[in-house]
Amino acid sequence: MPRPLAITDDHELLDDLLRIAAAAGVELDVAHAAAHARPYWIRAPLVVVGSDLADDLAATGPPPRQNVVVVTRTADDPDMWRRCVAVGAHTVLELPEAERLLVEEFGDATEPVTRAGTVLCVAGGKGGAGATVLAASLALTASRGGLRTLLVDADPLGGGIDVLLGQEEALGARWPDVVGREGRVSFAALQEALPTFGELTVLSAHRGEPVRIPREAMRVVLDAAQRGCDLVVVDLPRYVGEGEAEALSRAAATIVVVPADLRGALAAAQTVTLLRPGTGDLRLVMRAGTLDPEVVAASLSVPCAGVLPEARGLVETLDRGDPPPLRRSPLGRFCGELLESLLGGLSQSGRTGRPAAGAGGP
Template identity: 45%
Template sequence: MPARPTVRPAPHRPLVVTADPGLLDELLRLAAAAGTEVDVAADPVAARARWATAPHVLIAADQAEPCLRARLPRRPRVVLVGGPGVPWEAAEQLGAEHVAELPLAEPWLVDRLATPHDPGADASVLAVVGGRGGAGASVLAGALAVTAARAGRRTLLVDADPLGGGLDLLLGWEQVDGLRWPALTATRGRVDPPALIRALPNQGDLVLLCFSRDELLPVPAEAMAATLDAARRGRDVVVIDLPRHLDDAAALALQAADRTLLVVPAELRAVAAAARVAATVAPHCADVSVVVRGPAPGRLKAREVSRALGLPLAGTLRPEPAVCQGLERGEAPAADGRGPLADLCRRVLDDLTAGHRGAESAA
């Protein structure tokens, strides 16, 4: 298999959300004084694509109400900025950590913009989504997490598909104690990383966040944002099993992902379904590639699937009856580190880690 083309991510810059020309000029002047460039969005619609990845977000007073109405997910490092009379009461609703009233707060704001967020402390984030139902995305996500933990990487596996079978069952962890999603749905703001990791089901370097069996609730975007923020600082690798129909939490997770794998069976109808999924995923993640799973009843080749979807090929998987049998016995996929599934997981994780380090160097 030829090497994948290198994807060079655009640098993440602070995001300024304002449609006020005068205030924008002031903020651009302060950014220049801090020696940094910023991205500018006139409204929350334009801001959404960069919301999760910006190291800092400055919401100007004129966009406080529009951002509230847009229900943007809570995230850390948000500052509400304005002149005298800035709506302080909106800060808590927006999840802003600070309110900067200009011109008094100019020195503080320059200092904050001049202090970059350290991406080197962040985990590598890998999202997995099925091209159709039963594609095997959950098995691949579980195997990636197990493989990362076997390699000594502190790993968090996140179940973001409320209608999936449950990743605790996939790992054989249904009896392992720890918090599930319902206990985190009321999360607001930042979560202490060590406290979160200690509270979740875990074994060794692998930690799991999944759904409860007796309470099926959607994941609020705010809870996903807080969890990912904590995971970036408390883990080395985060693997997220996503639903095919994206809700706000899943879209937020995609925006935070360094890479997304689309799992597609080598079947014509599966490729047609996967094309629709790819169209919804691509706007949220710049690096999407395909994993083609056999068998191929019509002898459809992996490269033909890749070309049909217009996505690079990350790898292929042939049937492994031993994996299927092990899952029925409560054995985690790739737990023994052998076979095509484990081999693919090692290649993907090595590539992900190398790409993450390259992005840090570029930043």
């Protein structure tokens, strides 16, 4: 694959560019003279022109192309925008202030968007409603149907969604390894770091001291996932911190799991009030109880997306370390139908299908 091209003979600037490229997981081709850039000019996904060689490059008359930036370590140079226009660049980046922007430029050029990941959030209307089981079941169903899926455990007090999948011993990073991350990460790097089973990648909480999820860490994870995944399922706690707010703001739909009984309805009213300002599309999934699910949904002014079927022996299955039973089960059929209704035409785009024979995963 062609590499980004740096055109500069300023050794200090080049050191900066190599360091920033490394932070983006990118290697560079380097031209130390404008004339040496010609073989790389057209095929490089990004051209970074040092201010020291911008005039020399313009004098060679390079053919027009996209994705050219000029970088400088000199602030307030009155000629810089003239040089930018002369080489056909779309922007000027002043270092070190614009380092993060340059990381983004490198990343966007070398990891083009291959997917357009849909984010679904799942929350419990009350404690123990079954939201985590539904989130994991939706992610498993999607991945077994051929969708590249990321399951994000955003509840640091939930004991780890990897346990529910029977994968608590799986090697890979958990949230404490990710919370300090800033800037950009490719989905390939994220997937390599996290436990992955076939088309399902899992970012779980751990079982040590609870770790709050900063907005920036959630942003980095979801940015990467939406570039590289078909579906992102986020299991939310029953509060909204900065990280949770970031996930809610991206959600195509937020599902609230509500037991159809009096306490469930009262607790869900508070949860819905908390979630509604941060997300555009709220849906209820009801668990059968003493009240009519449609009456509960009407009282909350939230549409009901379905009634979760009872899964016999579910607790015993999970306690054995097995994932939720989905194949040829009412729960599996419910999840498939719910995904179809929520994701709309996604299956018609050719990105879903029957579970692959021998597909890996929990």
